[in-house]
Amino acid sequence: MSIFSNIFKTTDFNSSNSLQEFSCFADFFDHKYYAFSKATKRRSQLELYVFDKHIRPIFGQKTLAEITSQDLDLWMTAQLEAGYKPATVNKHSSMLNRILNIAVQWGYLDTNPFKAVVIKKLPTGDYMQRFLTHTEIKSLLSACKRSTHPFLHLFVKLLLLTGARKSELRLAKWTCIDLQKGELFVAVSKSGRSRTVVLSKKALAVLEQVKLRSEGSGPADHPGQLGVRQPPHGPTLHQLAYCVF
Numbered sequence: 156m157s158i159f160s161n162i163f164k165t166t167d168f169n170s171s172n173s174l175q176e177f178s179c180f181a182d183f184f185d186h187k188y189y190a191f192s193k194a195t196k197r198r199s200q201l202e203l204y205v206f207d208k209h210i211r212p213i214f215g216q217k218t219l220a221e222i223t224s225q226d227l228d229l230w231m232t233a234q235l236e237a238g239y240k241p242a243t244v245n246k247h248s249s250m251l252n253r254i255l256n257i258a259v260q261w262g263y264l265d266t267n268p269f270k271a272v273v274i275k276k277l278p279t280g281d282y283m284q285r286f287l288t289h290t291e292i293k294s295l296l297s298a299c300k301r302s303t304h305p306f307l308h309l310f311v312k313l314l315l316l317t318g319a320r321k322s323e324l325r326l327a328k329w330t331c332i333d334l335q336k337g338e339l340f341v342a343v344s345k346s347g348r349s350r351t352v353v354l355s356k357k358a359l360a361v362l363e364q365v366k367l368r369s370e371g372s373g374p375a376d377h378p379g380q381l382g383v384r385q386p387p388h389g390p391t392l393h394q395l396a397y398c399v400f
Contacts, residue, residue, distance in 0.1 A: 180222065181215035183263060188254055197343070202250060209234070209247050219264045222255070224271035231274050241277035248276075287315075309365050316358040320345060323352065329366075334359065 177183040184206055192199040213230055214222055227248070234244045248269075258264040287295065292315060299308040313324055323341045331340045337359060339352040354362070 177219070177263065179216050180219055181211055183219060183258060184211075184215075184254065187261070187263075188257060191257070197347070205247060205250055206254075210251055214251075219255070219258055222268050224268045224273075227251070227268055227272050228274050231277065235277070240279075242279045245277050245279065248274075305368060306365065309361055309368070313358060313361050313365075316355060316361065317352050319352045332362070 177187070189199070189203060189206075192202050196202065214226070217226075231244050231248055234247065235241065239247075252267065252269045255264060255267045255269060259267050296308060296312060296315075299311045302308070310324065313319070314321065317324070317339070319339070319341075323339075323344065327339060327341070331342070332338070332354070333340070337354040337356070339354055341350050341352060344350045
């Protein structure tokens with residue numbers, strides 16, 4: 156049986172039966188789209204979270220054909236009134252637009268109502284990147300040191316020294332670290348591509364502290380990941396980060 160047998164089925168997408176197969180939008184998402192999302196996307200759980208929180212309560216019980224462009228405009232403005240930032244609302248609408256486009260491509264919907272919306276995209280203004288000041292960094296690290304969690308200070312310090320994303324450090328393995336070159340290889344970054352994170356001498360020193368502290372901390376579920384070199388003991392940074400965040 157094909158791995159896609161539960162996602163796609165042989166059907167005439169131009170027939171009226173395909174348009175009427177699902178009783179509501181939530182049914183389409185749960186039994187058709189989400190299976191496709193899990194098979195093709197790295198962060199399918201995020202789509203499920205956004206759908207459950209922001210889309211299902213409003214559109215879940217409507218049929219695909221009942222969702223109108225006016226509904227979509229009102230949904231976006233309601234999120235703004237609820238305090239969500241324009242950039243966040245744009246992400247939600249982009250996801251819903253993508254789902255409806257796929258419904259059209261698969262023959263479950265005649266036309267995507269997003270084609271007729273008034274709000275195409277909310278203005279977000281110019282992006283301004285902000286860095287922590289020295290005072291803020293000292294305050295942050297000081298607060299981490301006061302934490303009872305034994306690895307919080309080291310983890311946050313690594314984030315500051317490398318500029319790496321939290322997930323990149325959390326999922327990193329010792330085999331991805333080249334101590335001679337001072338580099339951490341990230342096989343799959345947020346963009347979906349690989350990248351290399353430069354490790355300074357200070358960052359390497361912190362990693363050494365992580366290794367030494369973790370070796371006597373207990374059993375590991377993911378041998379080889381940061382926090383455990385090749386050892387029989389010590390939690391991984393993957394485990395540690397989940398405890399902290």
